[in-house]
Amino acid sequence: xxxxxxxEGPVTLSEEAFLTINCTYTATGYPSLFxxxxxxxxxxxxxxxxxxxxxxGSNKGFEATYRKETTSFHxxxxxxxxxxxxxxxxxxxxxxxxxxxxxxxxxxxTVKP
Amino acid sequence: EPEVxxxxxxxxxxxxxxxxxxxxxxxxxxxxxxYRQILGQKVEFLVSFYNNEISEKSEIFDDQFSVERxxxxxxxxxIRSTKLEDSAMYxxxxxxxxxAGDxxxxxxxxxxTVT
Numbered sequence: 001x002x003x004x005x006x007x008e009g010p011v012t013l014s015e016e017a018f019l020t021i022n023c024t025y026t027a028t029g030y031p032s033l034f035x036x037x038x039x040x041x042x043x044x045x046x047x048x049x050x051x052x053x054x055x056x057g058s059n060k061g062f063e064a065t066y067r068k069e070t071t072s073f074h075x076x077x078x079x080x081x082x083x084x085x086x087x088x089x090x091x092x093x094x095x096x097x098x099x100x101x102x103x104x105x106x107x108x109x110t111v112k113p
Numbered sequence: 114e115p116e117v118x119x120x121x122x123x124x125x126x127x128x129x130x131x132x133x134x135x136x137x138x139x140x141x142x143x144x145x146x147x148y149r150q151i152l153g154q155k156v157e158f159l160v161s162f163y164n165n166e167i168s169e170k171s172e173i174f175d176d177q178f179s180v181e182r183x184x185x186x187x188x189x190x191x192i193r194s195t196k197l198e199d200s201a202m203y204x205x206x207x208x209x210x211x212x213a214g215d216x217x218x219x220x221x222x223x224x225x226t227v228t
Contacts, residue, residue, distance in 0.1 A: 032214040043204055044156065044219040051214035089156060099211045100169055101146070105155040 002027045002094045006104035013080055013111050021075040021088055021107045023064075029096025033057075033066050033073040036089040038106070044089065047075075080111045115139045117220035119205050125226045126195055134190045134223045136205030144208040145188045146217060147180065149173065151201045159203075162188065163211060195227045 007022040025031065032051040036044040048057030053068035062077045073090060090104040118137045126132050138145050147159040160170040162180055179191045188207075192199055202224050206217040 034216065036219075043221040046216045046218075049214070049216060093214070095212075099215075100158060100161050101206075101217055102158065103148075103156040 002031070002092060002097050002102050004090050004092055004102055004104035006088075006090050006107050008105070008107070010108040010110060013109070015082055015111055015113050016079045017111075019075070019077040019080045019084075019109065021090075021109070023073045023075065023090035023104060025071050025073065025090075025092050027071075027092055027094045027096070029094045031092040031094040033064070034091040034093070034101070035062070035064055035073070035075050036091060036103075038087040038089065040086070047088070080109070082111045082113055085109055085111045117205055117207055117218050119203075119220035119223050121223060122221065123224045123226070125228065128197060128227055129194050132192050132195055132225065134192075134203050134205075134225070136188045136190070136220055137186050138188055138205065138207030139209075139218055140186070142207035142209050142218070144168075144211050145180075145182070146206040146208070147190045148204045148206065148219075149201045150204065150222075156204070159190075192225075195225075197227050200225055200227045 003026045005024050034049045035047040037047045038044050048059040050057040050066035056065045064073050064075045087106045087108045089106045093101045120135045145162040150156045158171050160174045161168045177193045181189050202222045204222045205220040208215050208217045
């Protein structure tokens with residue numbers, strides 16, 4: 001079945017460091033890919049998405065490119081801030097799986113001043 | 114901006130009791146979902162609901178669970194006889210259409226504590 005694998009955390013960075021959170025997926029159809037963010041005590045919010053191969057999603061300085069050849073959707077940010085501290089979830093929605101969403105395990109990011 | 118709301122924010126119940134978690138999806142959305150997140154773990158799909166019926170459910174969603182859309186606005190998750198392992202955050206989500214590229218909008222969650 002469909003699945004999403006994220007790099008295990010936690011990840012701790014200093015402010016202004018470069019961030020990469022790896023995400024790979026397995027899907028039977030043609031999935032759309034998402035990154036959701038969960039700030040402490042809150043629900044999940046969509047950060048960015050890409051609906052087809054080679055699309056790049058971007059928002060708030062974060063970006064991720066849909067790579068079909070490597071089945072990946074790695075999240076990157078050039079310069080993180082303390083306010084980026086949160087849990088990040090990679091997810092997919094597959095047309096061959098009723099378009100239901102499947103999430104990775106989540107990666108906790110802590111950014112220190 | 115429209116948002117998904119959930120009540121209560123925190124529910125404490127004794128093992129064996131029934132609980133009902135409530136959600137109000139975004140008004141023009143057609144697809145509704147429940148997810149569970151045990152503390153510190155991944156977000157797990159429970160069930161999807163469309164056109165007044167379940168469209169898919171996971172292995173977690175056994176006979177103890179049921180969902181209902183009793184009126185035009187609420188979407189509820191009922192756990193018939195709670196177990197300790199049901200303690201988790203429960204998130205409701207809605208989606209305007211069932212297309213793969215449509216994002217799901219999540220509510221803030223209900224923290225269920227079973228004692």
